[in-house]
Amino acid sequence: MNGHRIDIPARDGTWWSSYTDVIVANDLVLMPIFDSDPPMMVEAARRAYKKRLPNHSVKTVDMTSLKALQGERNC
Structure with missing residues (x-):
């Protein structure tokens, strides 16, 4: 699979999900998001x-509760 870039704006003191820390199981992709992610960015990644x-x-899986720990799914 080739890489694909998604435009991500400057963080300006907030947090964005990386959208790369996904789980792929059978025909399901679980993509982590934070509540501060702009909807247009989430949709572009989706x-x-x-x-x-x-x-x-x-x-999508809301990982906001791990934001303070600077983590997502693997953390």
Whole structure:
């Protein structure tokens, strides 16, 4: 699979998800997000996964509670 870039704005003191720390299981992609993620960024990441994995369902998982610990799913 080739890489695909998603434009991510400067953080300006807030947090963005990386959208790369996903779980792929069978036909499901679980993508971590934070409550501070701009909806347009979340949708761009969701579309990128959907384009590359067209037979998969892409769902988001809110990882906001781990934000203070500077972590996502693997943390």
